[in-house]
Amino acid sequence: MRDLTNEFVELIRRASTDLSPDVQKSLEQARDAEDPGSAAQRALITILENVDLSRKNSTPICQDTGTPIFYVYHPEGWSTRKLREQIRAAVVEATKKSYLRPNAVDSLTDKNSGNNLGDDAFPTIHFEEVEGDTLTVDFMMKGGGCENVGAQYSLPNSQLGAGRDLAGVRKVVLDAVQKAQGQGCAPGVLGVAIGGDRGSSYYRSKEVLFRKMDDVNPDPELAKLEARLTDEANQLGIGPMGFGGKTTVLGTKMTGMHRLPASFFVSVSYMCWAHRRRRMIVRLRQDGGDEVQYE
Numbered sequence: 001m002r003d004l005t006n007e008f009v010e011l012i013r014r015a016s017t018d019l020s021p022d023v024q025k026s027l028e029q030a031r032d033a034e035d036p037g038s039a040a041q042r043a044l045i046t047i048l049e050n051v052d053l054s055r056k057n058s059t060p061i062c063q064d065t066g067t068p069i070f071y072v073y074h075p076e077g078w079s080t081r082k083l084r085e086q087i088r089a090a091v092v093e094a095t096k097k098s099y100l101r102p103n104a105v106d107s108l109t110d111k112n113s114g115n116n117l118g119d120d121a122f123p124t125i126h127f128e129e130v131e132g133d134t135l136t137v138d139f140m141m142k143g144g145g146c147e148n149v150g151a152q153y154s155l156p157n158s159q160l161g162a163g164r165d166l167a168g169v170r171k172v173v174l175d176a177v178q179k180a181q182g183q184g185c186a187p188g189v190l191g192v193a194i195g196g197d198r199g200s201s202y203y204r205s206k207e208v209l210f211r212k213m214d215d216v217n218p219d220p221e222l223a224k225l226e227a228r229l230t231d232e233a234n235q236l237g238i239g240p241m242g243f244g245g246k247t248t249v250l251g252t253k254m255t256g257m258h259r260l261p262a263s264f265f266v267s268v269s270y271m272c273w274a275h276r277r278r279r280m281i282v283r284l285r286q287d288g289g290d291e292v293q294y295e
Contacts, residue, residue, distance in 0.1 A: 001078055002249075003109055007282070008087050011294065013097070016094075017058045017059055017107040022214060025214075030240070032240075044238040044240050064145065066147070067122070069139070070123060070137060070138070070139050071139075072127045074129060092115045102114050118144055133284045137280045138277065139279070141277070142206070145272060147269075153166050153266045154169065155172070157171075172268075177270075181242050182239075186248050189271040190233070191268070204257060205255075209275070222254045238241065281293045
């Protein structure tokens, strides 16, 4: 395998400075749905102007470039050690180029590393071996504001009257949105995982955020609940940046997981309007070369 450090730098640059078309389209639809001249519409107009300027100038969409999170799906035989080294080197270079803001702070000493490298958990890199000869890397930048308002619930929850069923899931997800208010930099995108253990549930709640904004869940029950949660969250009146309005949530993405009989977790990962995620695909050719594509 060849050195893909430069390609990883480009992946980071695109995620940081060029909002995905499907996310921008959702923001434009939200802008058009708000009352003309309202604070909500003005907030969305400002957001979209910022998106255009960031793309034009190749500068970060938001000053909080967040935690770099990589999901790496690699063919058999690829060295995850080398891939990790290349990704970490790319993070350092991207920080030098100001695509990423230095964010890695040692929790014990309170010292910033200055290059976005910490222990093995910063940046966060997940590896999974897949069939075929294609390397796929999904990259996400998870801002601190929206990360702070994520939540995990253990059902049943007597305080909310939430049982161990989809009706209970609905109650706790809406509770998370209500508690977030404008602190999650709405309008947000909800990633929800039902089941698993505490760790795997949070993992999957972020993984589903890579789904396209306009896709439909293959599970009919979850597809119905996704649409309902988005609609009901938008009736809470929180609105863009907490200014009130019709758009608190741009979309909801859900997944179900097996769990222990004793546990029923629901994890909610809240993504801000700056839903920065990109994909890099590397296809190996028979002549020994490769083809790199960004989505």
